[in-house]
Structures are given as C-alpha cells and as structure tokens.
Amino acid sequence: xxxxxxxxxxxxxxxxxxxxxxxxxxxxxxxxxxxxxxxxxxxxxxxxxxxxxxxxxxxxxxxxxxxxxxxxxxxxxxxxxxxxxxxxxxxxxxxxxxxxxxxxxxxxxxxxxxxxxxxxxxxxxxxxxxxxxxxxxxxxxxxxxxxxxxxxxxxxxxxxxxxxxxxxxxxxxxxxxxxxxxxxxxxxxxxxxxxxxxxxxxxxxxxxxxxxxxxxxxxxxxxxxxxxxxxxxxxxxxxxxxxxxxxxxxxxxxxxxxxxxxxxxxxxxxxxxxxxxxxxxxxxxxxxxxxxxxxxxxxxxxxxxxxxxxxxxxxxxxxxxxxxxxxxxxxxxxxxxxxxxxxxxxxxxxxxxxxxxxxxxxxxxxxxxxxxxxxxxxxxxxxxxxxxxxxxxxxxxxxxxxxxxxxxxxxxxxxxxxxxxxxxxxxxxxxxxxxxxxxxxxxxxxxxxxxxxxxxxxxxxxxxxxxxxxxxxxxxxxxxxxxxxxxxxxxxxxxxxxxxxxx
Numbered sequence: 001x002x003x004x005x006x007x008x009x010x011x012x013x014x015x016x017x018x019x020x021x022x023x024x025x026x027x028x029x030x031x032x033x034x035x036x037x038x039x040x041x042x043x044x045x046x047x048x049x050x051x052x053x054x055x056x057x058x059x060x061x062x063x064x065x066x067x068x069x070x071x072x073x074x075x076x077x078x079x080x081x082x083x084x085x086x087x088x089x090x091x092x093x094x095x096x097x098x099x100x101x102x103x104x105x106x107x108x109x110x111x112x113x114x115x116x117x118x119x120x121x122x123x124x125x126x127x128x129x130x131x132x133x134x135x136x137x138x139x140x141x142x143x144x145x146x147x148x149x150x151x152x153x154x155x156x157x158x159x160x161x162x163x164x165x166x167x168x169x170x171x172x173x174x175x176x177x178x179x180x181x182x183x184x185x186x187x188x189x190x191x192x193x194x195x196x197x198x199x200x201x202x203x204x205x206x207x208x209x210x211x212x213x214x215x216x217x218x219x220x221x222x223x224x225x226x227x228x229x230x231x232x233x234x235x236x237x238x239x240x241x242x243x244x245x246x247x248x249x250x251x252x253x254x255x256x257x258x259x260x261x262x263x264x265x266x267x268x269x270x271x272x273x274x275x276x277x278x279x280x281x282x283x284x285x286x287x288x289x290x291x292x293x294x295x296x297x298x299x300x301x302x303x304x305x306x307x308x309x310x311x312x313x314x315x316x317x318x319x320x321x322x323x324x325x326x327x328x329x330x331x332x333x334x335x336x337x338x339x340x341x342x343x344x345x346x347x348x349x350x351x352x353x354x355x356x357x358x359x360x361x362x363x364x365x366x367x368x369x370x371x372x373x374x375x376x377x378x379x380x381x382x383x384x385x386x387x388x389x390x391x392x393x394x395x396x397x398x399x400x401x402x403x404x405x406x407x408x409x410x411x412x413x414x415x416x417x418x419x420x421x422x423x424x425x426x427x428x429x430x431x432x433x434x435x436x437x438x439x440x441x442x443x444x445x446x447x448x449x450x451x452x453x454x455x456x457x458x459x460x461x462x463x464x465x466x467x468x469x470x471x472x473x474x475x476x477x478x479x480x481x482x483x484x485x486x487x488x489x490x491x492x493x494x495x496x497x498x499x500x501x502x503x
Contacts, residue, residue, distance in 0.1 A: 006120075007333070015200070020217055021202050022061045035050065054225075061216040061229075066234045069184065069185045075155050076183075083130045089209075100201060103196040106331070108167075111335045112330060112332065117170075122169045122170055122201070123173075129177045148490075155484060157185075157236030158236050159238070163198065165193040169201060185214045189217075198217065230254065239262045264298070267424075269426045270305055270421070282314070285301075291381055295400040296340065303389075303417075303421075306405060315364070319364045319383055322366065325337050327378050353367040353368075356404075359392055359393065360391070367380065379402075386404050388406075424468075427446040429449060447463065
C-alpha cells in the first residue's frame with residue numbers, strides 16, 4: 001500500500017482503558033493503581049484512560065523480556081525464521097494501516113498527510129532491519145601462524161525503548177525494529193499522552209506471530225514508569241527519542257549502571273536560504289520544514305536564515321503563505337496543520353511570543369491561539385523576525401508551528417550562525433551553487449545536511465545528532481554496533497606450545 005492510498009474512511013474502536021501488555025497478554029488493572037486521562041487534542045475531550053505501570057509492573061515486563069531472551073526461542077531462531085516474522089509484522093501493519101492512522105490522528109492531532117508517511121515508515125522499518133540482520137556477518141583472522149580467530153556477533157539482550165509523543169508510530173517502531181531483528185527483546189514505554197496507536201501496534205506484532213515476551217509494553221509517566229524501566233538492572237541497553245533534559249537524566253542513570261545508550265534528542269536546526277536558491281522551492285521547503293507535523297519535530301527547520309539580498313521578498317511570501325495554512329480536524333485530508341498534542345504544550349509554545357518580543361524580535365504573523373476551529377489546542381502558524389542569533393527563540397527548541405527568521409550577508413556568516421547552537425541534529429541548505437553547498441556540508445556541525453529538499457530519510461544512512469542533539473546513530477552499521485556484542489573465538493590449528501607448570 002502506498003502512502004497516498006491511506007485514507008480514514010470510518011471510525012475504529014478506542015481502547016477505553018489502556019494497560020500494559022506483558023508476555024503477549026493484556027494486564028488487568030489492579031486495585032489502587034493510578035489512571036490518567038487520554039485526550040483528543042482536536043476536541044479537548046477525554047477519549048480513554050491510561051493505567052500507569054508502577055515499578056512492580058515494570059519489573060514484570062522486564063522479567064518477561066529477560067526470559068524471552070535467556071531461554072525463549074527468539075534469539076535462537078534461524079535468521080530466516082526471524083526475518084519471516086518481521087516481514088509478517090510489516091504485512092500486518094500495512095493491513096491495519098487505516099486503523100493505526102485513525103488512532104494516531106485522534107490521539108496526537110497529527111494531520112493525515114503526516115500520519116500517512118509515519119504508517120508506511122513504521123512498516124518499512126521492520127522490513128529494512130530484518131534485511132540488515134540477515135546480511136550481518138562475522139570476520140576471520142589467520143594472520144597469526146598456528147591460529148584461526150573467528151569473530152561473531154550476538155544479540156545484546158533486553159532493550160528499554162522509550163518513544164515520544166510527536167510521532168509515536170514512526171519513532172517507536174524505529175526503536176523496536178532496530179533491536180528485535182538481531183535477536184534482542186525489549187520493553188517499550190510510549191508517552192503517557194499518546195498511548196492509543198502504540199498499544200494497538202504492539203497487539204498487531206503478536207497477531208503477526210511475534211513470540212510472547214519479545215516486545216512488552218508499559219505505560220506511564222517518565223518519573224515513575226520510565227525511571228523504573230531505565231533503572232532496572234536486567235536492562236542491557238537503552239534507546240530513547242525525546243527531549244534533551246530527559247535524555248540527560250537517562251544518560252546519568254545509564255552511566256551509573258554502565259548501560260549503553262542511543263539518544264535522539266532535540267534540535268534547533270538552521271534552514272539556510274542563499275540568494276542562489278530556487279526561491280519558489282526554498283519557500284515550499286521552508287514552510288514544510290517548520291509547519292510539517294504541526295511543528296512538533298526535532299528536525300524542524302526552525303531557524304530560517306535568509307540572505308539579505310532576497311530577504312524582503314522571501315519573508316513577505318513566507319508570511320503570506322503561513323497565513324493561508326489550513327487548520328482543522330487532522331483526520332481530514334484537506335487539513336495542513338492540526339492541534340498541538342496537549343494543553344500544557346500549547347501554552348508553552350505560545351509563551352515564546354512574549355519571550356521573542358522581550359528579546360526585540362518582531363512578530364510577523366500568528367502568535368495566538370487559533371479561534372478557528374473553536375475547539376482544540378490549535379496555535380496560529382507563527383513567524384517572528386529575530387534581531388540576532390543570541391535571542392532565546394533562536395537558541396531554545398520551541399517544538400511547535402513557530403518559525404524564527406534571521407538575515408545574513410555572507411555564506412561565512414550563515415555557517416557561523418548555523419553552528420552557534422547547542423544543538424546539531426540537521427541542517428537545510430537551499431542553493432544551486434555547488435561550492436556553497438559543499439562548504440555547508442563540510443563546515444556545519446550537524447548529523448544530517450539536506451540540500452534543496454526537506455526531510456528525506458535514507459534508512460541506509462546513519463541518522464543522529466552532534467552536541468546536545470544526541471548520542472549514537474540509527475542506521476545499519478550503527479544499529480549493529482549498538483544491538484549486538486562482538487565475540488572472538490580463538491582456535492589453534494596445530495598443538496600450541498604450552499608451559500608445564502609444576503611438571
């Protein structure tokens with residue numbers, strides 16, 4: 001099924017009480033537990049409730065994953081058997097794509113055009129990393145006379161996989177798909193704000209033939225459920241996608257327990273528009289780069305750097321287009337930007353309007369809660385012109401439909417501004433000047449540089465950030481390094497001379 005083929009033709013059932021899923025079974029809520037509302041950000045209404053997994057329940061999930069790894073069939077399967085199950089997961093996810101898209105739109109507020117991509121990416125992740133696992137190989141060395149050394153790779157163990165609320169299906173599936181095809185098991189903790197599509201996704205894994213215990217699901221807040229998960233001594237590795245503050249806390253805990261980590265964190269990415277760019281394409285790319293996914297994406301091109309010679313024309317057109325963006329029900333194909341995921345986040349995004357004005361920035365458009373639609377956590381697409389790169393709106397991740405524009409004179413200045421950030425996740429360059437493009441590629445400290453295109457993800461290439469944007473990479477080589485252990489087996493090819501102590 002192509003991304004364009006996914007529609008939402010009907011409503012699907014919503015789980016009224018989302019609980020953990022351990023050993024392939026739904027956990028019955030126990031007395032005295034704590035529930036939290038699960039909302040629809042488009043209507044502001046509660047549509048479900050979530051039972052928080054306490055440390056005891058988290059431990060049960062980890063023990064299930066531990067059993068599945070230590071004595072279960074999954075790590076011991078022939079790679080072709082694991083690959084077949086991963087392909088079955090891919091097929092089942094595609095078969096249920098409309099339901100997953102419905103739940104994702106309903107619970108996150110993400111527009112259908114974004115969710116289409118996420119749903120297809122989710123399925124493709126399992127296909128791709130199953131192929132990576134099936135082509136993984138070892139090494140042999142025979143350079144030392146009389147010895148053959150065989151180097152093999154083995155699955156590492158149990159992974160704590162923590163997924164964010166801004167693109168649950170795409171990002172949670174990436175964490176799981178980079179771990180389980182190699183023979184590992186995991187415990188997934190989604191965001192407490194967006195559990196609906198996550199719970200259904202893990203159910204589908206089991207419907208596709210995944211053995212019990214390979215993927216377990218626990219729900220709850222980071223301070224309770226998440227902390228219990230990353231602190232558990234039976235966890236062998238931690239993969240986290242989310243904010244930098246939480247990433248620091250997870251890294252500190254992992255460091256105390258000597259657990260390896262893969263962290264994909266925040267960004268404040270520069271989107272450089274040079275005078276040599278195709279301005280119409282650059283305009284389209286800049287709007288998509290900041291307003292796509294409701295602006296809630298770590299790789300947003302949120303600092304738009306425009307060369308002064310074209311700045312007036314570009315900014316005028318950018319603002320005019322931003323004012324025409326269609327807000328509405330994310331399940332409708334005509335909606336371009338939906339609501340933010342929850343009320344507190346909407347209020348945080350709006351607070352940066354005052355921050356910007358206090359720093360001397362000029363509000364160009366938006367800056368208010370939308371009145372159309374009348375309900376929902378909608379923010380008008382917002383743009384400000386900042387006086388300099390030291391302004392807080394140029395340095396802090398806002399994570400919403402909030403563009404910050406800056407002007408520059410020379411390429412040297414643009415590169416310096418791009419690098420003047422504590423983040424280094426991605427960077428965008430719009431130019432038809434090859435020399436300028438190559439200078440940006442070589443000199444900008446970011447994990448990905450997109451040239452004349454917004455947000456193309458090549459699964460074969462590493463993805464991750466410099467500086468406070470993360471530790472480690474997702475991708476074939478990086479995932480193999482993170483998810484497997486190396487073992488050297490040394491075999492003499494003839495009787496080796498041995499000392500004879502005590503003879």
